Amino acid sequence: MKKNFKIIAILQARVQSSRLPNKALLKLNKKPSIIRMVDRIKEARLLHEIWLATGKSKSNDKLEKVLLNTDIKVFRGDDDDVLSRFSEIAKITKADIIVRLTGDCPLIDPKIIDNTVILLIEKKADYASNVLKRTFPDGLDVEVFTKRTLNITNNNAEPGFSREHVTTYMHGLHNAKYKKGKFKKVSLEHESDFSHLRWTLDEEKDLIFLNSIYKSLPYNASWQDILSHLSKFPLMQLNNNIVKHNEGTQNSQLQNYERYKVSNKLFKRAIKTIPLGSQTFSKSYIQWPKGSAPLFIDRAQGVKIIDKDGNHFIDYVMGLLPIILGYCDKDVDHAVILQIMKGNIFSMPSSLEMELSEILTKIIPSAEMVRFGKNGSDVTTAAIRLARAYTNKDLVAVAGYHGWHDWYIGSTSRTLGVPEKVKSLTHKFNFNDADTLESLFKKFPNKFAAVIIEPAGLIKTDINSLKKIRTLCNRNGVILIFDEIISGFRINLGGAQKEFGIIPDLSCFGKGIANGYPLSAIVGKKEIMKYMEDIFFSSTFGGEAISLCAAIATIKKMKKLHVIEKNKQYGKKISKELNKVINDSNMHELLKVSKNDWWPQIEMTNLPIENDLFVSLLRQELLKNGLFLASTFNLCFAHNQKGILDLTVKKFKKSIISLKDFINSNNPEKNLKGSLIEKTFKVR
Numbered sequence: 280m281k282k283n284f285k286i287i288a289i290l291q292a293r294v295q296s297s298r299l300p301n302k303a304l305l306k307l308n309k310k311p312s313i314i315r316m317v318d319r320i321k322e323a324r325l326l327h328e329i330w331l332a333t334g335k336s337k338s339n340d341k342l343e344k345v346l347l348n349t350d351i352k353v354f355r356g357d358d359d360d361v362l363s364r365f366s367e368i369a370k371i372t373k374a375d376i377i378v379r380l381t382g383d384c385p386l387i388d389p390k391i392i393d394n395t396v397i398l399l400i401e402k403k404a405d406y407a408s409n410v411l412k413r414t415f416p417d418g419l420d421v422e423v424f425t426k427r428t429l430n431i432t433n434n435n436a437e438p439g440f441s442r443e444h445v446t447t448y449m450h451g452l453h454n455a456k457y458k459k460g461k462f463k464k465v466s467l468e469h470e471s472d473f474s475h476l477r478w479t480l481d482e483e484k485d486l487i488f489l490n491s492i493y494k495s496l497p498y499n500a501s502w503q504d505i506l507s508h509l510s511k512f513p514l515m516q517l518n519n520n521i522v523k524h525n526e527g528t529q530n531s532q533l534q535n536y537e538r539y540k541v542s543n544k545l546f547k548r549a550i551k552t553i554p555l556g557s558q559t560f561s562k563s564y565i566q567w568p569k570g571s572a573p574l575f576i577d578r579a580q581g582v583k584i585i586d587k588d589g590n591h592f593i594d595y596v597m598g599l600l601p602i603i604l605g606y607c608d609k610d611v612d613h614a615v616i617l618q619i620m621k622g623n624i625f626s627m628p629s630s631l632e633m634e635l636s637e638i639l640t641k642i643i644p645s646a647e648m649v650r651f652g653k654n655g656s657d658v659t660t661a662a663i664r665l666a667r668a669y670t671n672k673d674l675v676a677v678a679g680y681h682g683w684h685d686w687y688i689g690s691t692s693r694t695l696g697v698p699e700k701v702k703s704l705t706h707k708f709n710f711n712d713a714d715t716l717e718s719l720f721k722k723f724p725n726k727f728a729a730v731i732i733e734p735a736g737l738i739k740t741d742i743n744s745l746k747k748i749r750t751l752c753n754r755n756g757v758i759l760i761f762d763e764i765i766s767g768f769r770i771n772l773g774g775a776q777k778e779f780g781i782i783p784d785l786s787c788f789g790k791g792i793a794n795g796y797p798l799s800a801i802v803g804k805k806e807i808m809k810y811m812e813d814i815f816f817s818s819t820f821g822g823e824a825i826s827l828c829a830a831i832a833t834i835k836k837m838k839k840l841h842v843i844e845k846n847k848q849y850g851k852k853i854s855k856e857l858n859k860v861i862n863d864s865n866m867h868e869l870l871k872v873s874k875n876d877w878w879p880q881i882e883m884t885n886l887p888i889e890n891d892l893f894v895s896l897l898r899q900e901l902l903k904n905g906l907f908l909a910s911t912f913n914l915c916f917a918h919n920q921k922g923i924l925d926l927t928v929k930k931f932k933k934s935i936i937s938l939k940d941f942i943n944s945n946n947p948e949k950n951l952k953g954s955l956i957e958k959t960f961k962v963r
């Protein structure tokens with residue numbers, strides 16, 4: 280390396296911060312965070328000088344004062360034009376190479392600083408950084424550039440955003456509307472991706488996290504030491520929000536291909552080893568306009584999901600309904616992490632099985648005894664076997680979707696692989712018309728073991744029909760099973776049976792029971808459930824502890840925060856607000872949001888173009904505007920957070936306006952940039 284390069288670091292900081300005022304002065308294990316940061320920067324071996332660049336305004340006097348007894352030089356410049364401060368310092372110091380650091384990174388790593396400088400020099404680059412492609416934890420950001428790069432940037436960057444953010448013109452990562460220069464850029468990357476970790480100081484909870492790191496480790500611990508410390512104390516990570524606030528930039532201006540470039544690339548790989556490229560039919564590419572839609576999700580938090588390209592969306596699919604509180608709910612995940620430390624699967628049952636069973640028997644009217652499974656299909660199938668064993672009869676009447684097993688799927692239009700004999704044992708009827716069930720009972724007298732229904736769903740339940748079904752089952756000695764995989768924990772904590780006061784013999788729960796951890800439950804009358812000792816319903820993971828403790832934590836929180844009531848209130852608001860948007864856009868003859876408060880859905884009628892094209896265009900536009908919405912609003916507690924409703928309305932409005940333009944154009948098809956969604960088999 281050439282010896283005579285003068286290398287300086289400029290740390291930009293200020294006292295004002297809307298989210299966390301005075302953050303540079305807040306103490307991390309007794310020392311102001313800015314001093315903590317400086318102490319770490321000083322460990323870098325290649326720096327000749329370290330400068331603090333702050334604004335002239337009086338509020339920053341405090342910052343200058345804190346640095347008085349250090350050897351850090353302070354430069355006070357324009358409050359908004361931060362770029363000019365860098366330029367001035369470079370002139371004063373005659374620096375050849377400038378390292379840019381920001382004051383919100385108290386865990387900045389000196390080795391990463393040195394390595395970025397070395398990379399710039401070795402590659403003879405104009406700009407080097409570890410933010411071009413993020414692989415390090417957020418909060419270890421280092422940017423290095425030459426004097427020439429800085430001069431060009433200072434001469435060309437336009438007032439406003441680019442000058443405030445200093446390097447926008449150099450890296451060109453921000454919104455395409457900002458000018459960018461032509462530079463040779465090199466990226467410092469780690470072989471593993473740690474970019475989901477958030478180590479910045481931006482809000483109160485970051486302070487708790489950073490403070491605990493400084494209290495536990497020496498001030499100069501390397502970032503790898505911090506990582507290994509966190510792996511021993513994963514609870515600390517929970518103060519860390521994996522969806523970063525500065526991820527606000529949407530890529531919606533980008534062409535579809537660019538916007539979903541990583542997803543499309545990954546898909547080509549995934550489809551080679553995974554049929555459909557997904558484990559779940561409804562999560563696969565055929566449900567979305569492929570090319571104009573993400574295909575792989577990277578992470579999620581609250582109601583936000585982020586795809587592999589870094590696009591983020593407000594989600595209304597919520598993993599197909601298991602997420603009832605919000606992604607990565609802190610209370611549930613705390614309980615889970617504690618359980619991980621104790622173990623997940625043992626050679627005998629854990630007492631968690633009993634604890635959760637007792638809770639369920641208290642909240643679900645029909646629950647006297649309980650068994651657990653992993654998927655909804657496990658417990659609906661167990662319920663059917665139990666009913667057959669108890670009644671010694673074979674036929675089953677179904678009205679809804681009940682899972683992937685032969686006994687049910689044989690009654691749908693996707694029956695490939697199901698033996699004819701099995702198909703003949705299942706019969707469909709309309710649950711809102713009990714007479715259709717009565718006809719079945721008359722046609723096959725004394726042959727039915729069970730009737731299984733979704734007692735509440737997208738179509739409003741006719742309570743009289745439900746009562747009649749109950750009576751018909753009693754009269755014919757048939758087991759009535761409520762499939763509450765969706766309605767349980769959504770319409771009422773005790774399920775639709777509690778809501779309507781109609782009690783089944785057996786019922787099945789799943790999805791929302793554990794906020795996304797895999798758990799399902801079959802509950803019912805003791806007299807019938809006792810047959811579980813004679814039938815065979817047994818699985819290695821049935822008593823898996825993490826999901827059980829997640830369910831206990833989920834139910835506790837749902838009760839405490841009245842989650843179901845809050846979600847229903849949100850459901851009411853969303854249908855009101857979105858119907859207003861639809862009316863204002865004069866689209867009300869085609870679209871409507873149903874007023875089903877616990878599970879609103881988009882209803883479509885009189886479409887002027889083919890249904891699949893309409894849905895594909897609608898989904899394409901919703902995705903483009905950052906709404907991950909299929910046809911139902913699968914609500915969770917985090918949707919109630921401030922601002923989510925307004926944002927949803929705004930994004931929905933934009934999407935409806937473009938959709939309207941598309942369908943009114945001469946050739947609506949040409950507006951579809953991705954592929955048409957594929958017709959799926961309809962189950963409800």
Ligand SMILES: Cc1ncc(COP(=O)(O)O)c(C=O)c1O
Nearest residue numbers: 654655656680681682762764765
């Ligand atoms: C009402 C209902 N029952 C059963 C199931 C099957 O559950 P799983 O997919 O977890 O097996 C589902 C899944 O969507 C469902 O909605």
